[in-house]
Amino acid sequence: MKSSQDHLIDELQNFMDGDLERFQALGKKIIKDFKRQQRIMEQSDRRQRQEYDQLQEKLLEVKALNLEIEETQKEVVFTMGAIGESRSKETGNHVKRVAGYSKILALASGMDETEAEMLKQASPMHDIGKVTIPDAILNKPGKLDAQEFEKMKEHAVLGYEMLKHSNRALLQMAATVAHEHHEKYDGSGYPRGLKGEAIHIYGRITAIADVFDALGSNRIYKKAWEDERIFALFRSERGKHFDPVLVDLFFNHINEILLVRDAYRDIFNQSNQSGTAL
Numbered sequence: 164m165k166s167s168q169d170h171l172i173d174e175l176q177n178f179m180d181g182d183l184e185r186f187q188a189l190g191k192k193i194i195k196d197f198k199r200q201q202r203i204m205e206q207s208d209r210r211q212r213q214e215y216d217q218l219q220e221k222l223l224e225v226k227a228l229n230l231e232i233e234e235t236q237k238e239v240v241f242t243m244g245a246i247g248e249s250r251s252k253e254t255g256n257h258v259k260r261v262a263g264y265s266k267i268l269a270l271a272s273g274m275d276e277t278e279a280e281m282l283k284q285a286s287p288m289h290d291i292g293k294v295t296i297p298d299a300i301l302n303k304p305g306k307l308d309a310q311e312f313e314k315m316k317e318h319a320v321l322g323y324e325m326l327k328h329s330n331r332a333l334l335q336m337a338a339t340v341a342h343e344h345h346e347k348y349d350g351s352g353y354p355r356g357l358k359g360e361a362i363h364i365y366g367r368i369t370a371i372a373d374v375f376d377a378l379g380s381n382r383i384y385k386k387a388w389e390d391e392r393i394f395a396l397f398r399s400e401r402g403k404h405f406d407p408v409l410v411d412l413f414f415n416h417i418n419e420i421l422l423v424r425d426a427y428r429d430i431f432n433q434s435n436q437s438g439t440a441l
């Protein structure tokens with residue numbers, strides 16, 4: 164016969180055995196839930212990682228595409244410039260040199276990198292208006308008569324008209340350059356006879372860059388000038404044809420300018436008769 168104490172011990176034992184089973188069952192369930200949770204998290208981690216990787220890939224594609232668009236834009240701009248120049252048998256390197264000189268002067272005159280780079284791209288289009296000038300005038304050997312010169316002068320306005328309708332900042336800038344690259348600081352230039360700072364800085368810079376390069380190249384009616392002769396002319400035209408401050412900056416940065424000239428030297432010097440020079 165069990166004593167009441169034994170009975171109590173048995174009951175306690177039964178209770179604990181049952182509890183242990185319940186605990187074990189609960190423990191198993193918790194572990195199972197935890198593992199399931201972990202699987203779900205791993206799966207969603209993997210999915211998130213995949214989505215992130217895909218996003219990165221897309222971003223790279225967009226970046227590459229943007230670069231491609233930018234490069235294409237630069238090529239188109241140079242090609243457009245070269246078309247204008249080729250009508251008057253100018254070499255493709257002329258526009259590249261003008262672009263390089265323009266950027267040096269733009270930075271020297273205080274423009275930031277973005278604006279200077281834009282001018283580098285816009286300045287090659289200065290003579291785009293020449294596409295509409297008849298060959299007989301563009302390629303006439305010898306000097307133009309007064310009437311022919313008047314016709315030639317139209318290329319500044321024609322270039323402006325071609326470019327001014329665009330909303331693109333670059334083409335707006337190119338329109339200004341085409342319009343004002345033959346203006347002279349003392350007001351004796353064309354087409355509007357603008358004077359001093361009324362001529363946009365883009366036009367004043369391109370004028371120096373274009374004339375410097377034109378004088379240093381062979382033309383049908385003249386040999387390329389020696390540097391010293393060009394420099395003498397620049398000094399004497401300081402404040403007349405050219406912005407005096409820009410002439411000073413030109414001389415201060417002459418080493419950089421000559422590096423650009425060397426980098427884009429013409430392999431052969433084509434003869435040319437054009438109105439790009441003085």
Ligand SMILES: [Fe+2]
Pocket residue numbers: 289290318344345438439
């Ligand atoms: Fe021109």
Ligand SMILES: [Fe+2]
Pocket residue numbers: 248257261289290373439
């Ligand atoms: Fe030119």
